Amino acid sequence: MPTQKTQAIVIRSHPLGEVHKIIRFYTVEFGKVSAVAHGSRRVKSRFGGSLELLNYGNLVFFEYPNKDLHRIDDFDLIDAFDPIKADFDRTTYGCYLAELVDATELAGQLADQSVFHLLQYAFETLTQTEDIPLLARAFELQFLGLAGYAPQLSRCVACAEVFHGATVHFSPSHGGLLCTNCDGNDATARPISRGSCELMKQLQKFDFSYLHRFRASDLNHRELKFVLSNFISYHTERTLKSREFIDNL
Ligand SMILES: [Zn+2]
CATH class of the missing domain: 2.40.50.140 (Nucleic acid-binding proteins)
Structure with a gap:
C-alpha cells in the first residue's frame, strides 16, 4: 500500500x-x-x-x-490563485474549467501531464487576463485536443475539401467543419464565419502567455461560444452546472 x-x-x-x-x-x-x-x-x-x-x-x-x-x-x-478568488467572474470561469476537466473522459494516460500543465497555465492567465471568455474558448479547444476530440478545422470532415466560401458549417457529431456541398449531411450543423474558424485554429495551438495579443469581435465570441458549447455537450453527454451558470450571467 x-x-x-x-x-x-x-x-x-x-x-x-x-x-x-x-x-x-x-x-x-x-x-x-x-x-x-x-x-x-x-x-x-x-x-x-x-x-x-x-x-x-x-x-x-x-x-x-x-x-x-x-x-x-x-x-x-x-x-x-488569490486574484481569481477575489473576482466573481474569474472564480465562475475557473470553476467551469475545473468541471470540464472533471466531466470529460480522457483518451489515455499520456495526456495527464499536458492536461495538468494546461490547467495550471490557464489558472495563471485567468488571474490577470482582460478577455476571460476568450481564455475559456482557448482552454476548451486545447483541452479537447489533449482529450482526443480535437475538432477538424482545416478541411471539410466529410469530403476533405479546402474551404472557399465566406461561411462554413460546424457539426458536433462529425467532429468539425462541413463545406457547402456537405452541410446537408447533418441537420444540426450550424453556420460559422471563416474569421471565427481562423481564430479557433490559432487558439488550438497558441501559448497562453500570448493571449493578450488576440482580439476577438462580438461575432467571434458568439460563434465560438455556441459551437464549442454544442461540441462539448456532445462529447461529455452531460450538462455542466457551471456552464449553465455562466450562460445566465
Ligand atoms: Zn465537404
Whole structure:
C-alpha cells in the first residue's frame, strides 16, 4: 500500500458525513485522483483552507490498491490563485474549467501531464487576463485536443475539401467543419464565419502567455461560444452546472 506524492490541482470538493470531505484532484502523475480529507470540515482542521477548489499544491496521498477513493495525508499549498478568488467572474470561469476537466473522459494516460500543465497555465492567465471568455474558448479547444476530440478545422470532415466560401458549417457529431456541398449531411450543423474558424485554429495551438495579443469581435465570441458549447455537450453527454451558470450571467 504505497504513499504517493505528486503535484495536484483541486477540481472538485464535496462533503462526506459531518466532518470529512471528498476531494477530486487533477495530478501530474496520476491524472484524476479522488481522496478523503479526514476531519477537513472541522474548524481546527490541519488542512485549514488549503483544499479549496482550484488550489494548486503538493499532494501526499495513501493509495488503496484497486480502490477509486484514497486518503489525503498532506497537501502543501503552492498557489491559491488569490486574484481569481477575489473576482466573481474569474472564480465562475475557473470553476467551469475545473468541471470540464472533471466531466470529460480522457483518451489515455499520456495526456495527464499536458492536461495538468494546461490547467495550471490557464489558472495563471485567468488571474490577470482582460478577455476571460476568450481564455475559456482557448482552454476548451486545447483541452479537447489533449482529450482526443480535437475538432477538424482545416478541411471539410466529410469530403476533405479546402474551404472557399465566406461561411462554413460546424457539426458536433462529425467532429468539425462541413463545406457547402456537405452541410446537408447533418441537420444540426450550424453556420460559422471563416474569421471565427481562423481564430479557433490559432487558439488550438497558441501559448497562453500570448493571449493578450488576440482580439476577438462580438461575432467571434458568439460563434465560438455556441459551437464549442454544442461540441462539448456532445462529447461529455452531460450538462455542466457551471456552464449553465455562466450562460445566465
Ligand atoms: Zn465537404
